[in-house]
Amino acid sequence: MRIAIIGTRGIPNNYGGFEQCAEYLSAGLVRKGYEVVVYNSHNHPYQQKEWNGVEIRHCYDPEYKIGAKGQFLYDLNCIRDARKSNFDVILQLGYTSSSVWGWLLPKQTVITTNMDGMEWNRAKYSKRAKAFLRLAERLAVLTSDHLIADSTEIQRYLKNKYDREPVFIPYGAKLFNNSDASVLDDYGVEPYKYSILIARMEPENSVEVILEGVSMTQTGHKFLVVGGTDNAFGNYLVNKFRYNPDIIFLGGIFSTEKLNNLRYYSNIYFHGHTVGGTNPSLLEAMASQALVCAHDNAFNKGILLDNAYYFSSAKGVAEILAR
Template identity: 60%
Template sequence: MRKLKVAILGTRGIPNHYGGFEQCAEYLARGFNKRGYEVIVYNSHNHPYKESTWNGVQIIHCYDPEFKIGTAGQFVYDLNCILDVRKRRDVDVILQLGYTSSSVWGRLLKNHGAVITNMDGLEWLRTKYSKSVKRFLKYAEYLGVKFADHLIADSVGIQEYLKENYNAVSTYIPYGAYNFKAPNPKILDQYELQPYSFDILIARLEPENSIETILAGKASSNTNRKLLVIGNHNTPYGEYLKSKFNDKSIIYLGSIYDINKLNNLRYYSNIYFHGHTVGGTNPSLLEAMASNSLICANDNPFNKYILKENGLYFTDAADVTRVLDSHVKTDEKFKPLLANNRDNIGEYYSWDTIVDQYAELCEKAFDLKKNRLK
């Protein structure tokens, strides 16, 4: 049986130095390669990894002018990736992670392999965008649906949304995680921390991730534990947060991409705050579950579908304050919740399972496209 050639587009590249889709691409590329697929991943030319292969995966570097012209550069970068993959007539499946800056070029991929698009979250709902940008994102969403041969929804909520709004059938495949099994308290030494003596927040510092709500709750609490804020704070919004919450107990660590460090910080934290309000299955929530974190999540359907009753929830700053002042992870009552989260990762969200689901869809999409073009 012929093994597929799969090209992965839509990310800044691998290994991950940015976020969820990059991490997804990394695991998928590695998993596809182990299954005997020939895999291409497109990287921004200014990605720190400069080699042409990574763990048996072919890396193609395309020019990305985002560093010069801002967000508009993402459209140019995606176009450059699409123009390159069009030249590779032997690519069987084009897997697009996201649609925001690529769907406007969608018709260029017609008859160039089976196109599978992960529709991500509801980008046009993000509060950081103006009305005109939100209108464009809604249009880009429409184009993403229109030009894909198959759609992936990373949550049941997104799957239902696509059906209700576009009458579009999608395949539900969430993100993945691996249960963390090698805690090492020595990792805490470089941060001058002791186990369970700190709380933690890991997210892009953007309004829809409830950052201000969580920090306001911390500012009003009576606990003397530190709150670690992990995410790029050298942005206008980050500067605003640091100015407003200039508290010695709030430690802005910046971005950390070392998965071992992150897992240990999650594992040894007291409360892990997950404030995401937009999107489907968020990778950081699964990683927190896999790292034995006691999670306090924003109370919304996306988070509740994944976490269920195995965590704490907040809706406002007062809830955050109450959680900080009232709960400690070492309390015996939380042991079953933590165990349930790890069990759910192993049963439903293991990366091995997720890669199998992606591979099954790639095989199906290729067969359908091949038969359609006969």
């Protein structure tokens, strides 16, 4: 069986959750004997044509020139290439910029889409953008043979909204048992004397709320912020909290070993994601035995249940840090 995975910036992961999913899933499918192709952006750092038995196809991605609009052209280029191949299954990870091209997907191929979260609910989008994302969601449902939900909340929402029965497939994470405190030397912190968050710098990830809570406390512990700050909101956060010596912006870190150790030795791991479904970084924090404090919403509670602290405001963050 020949399987193509589209909808990500590519593997190995240098960006986010869906890239992480594509990395683990593609390698796992190859080990089970499937032939797998993953589509990568042409300017992805990994430029080889094969990775752990997975075929890599690079397609032109003009996002670096024209911004988010380039994602639509990148997805179009991936779909146009996929039409030339005799794939049995095409797995779409997300739909934001690909579902408008759904009518171009090959009719003889089984189209399966992981529906991601409620993209139209993200705070960064304008009313017009949110209206488009609702349309994109509907188009993804209409042009897919099968739908995947990575959380029970998303599964329930899609069933109620579209009268479709998505398959719930939860993510997993590898248990981390090889801790190495020397990794912390590069970041100037000591075991259990710092807290951390790992996220993209986006409003719906509650980064600003969490850092406001940190600024309300005087624990004497460092607070590490992992995630690229080269977007507008990231620059805003760096500037807003530049006078707090306890808040350290580390930028993006993509070494699994380093991230796992930073999670493992943290005092508290903060997870501020508010737009479902399941975020792989939360599962990785759990697998690293981190003490989690998550934003209080149905998506996070559906995963963590009673095994975490929860916050809904900066004051709540401060109270938890002060305990």
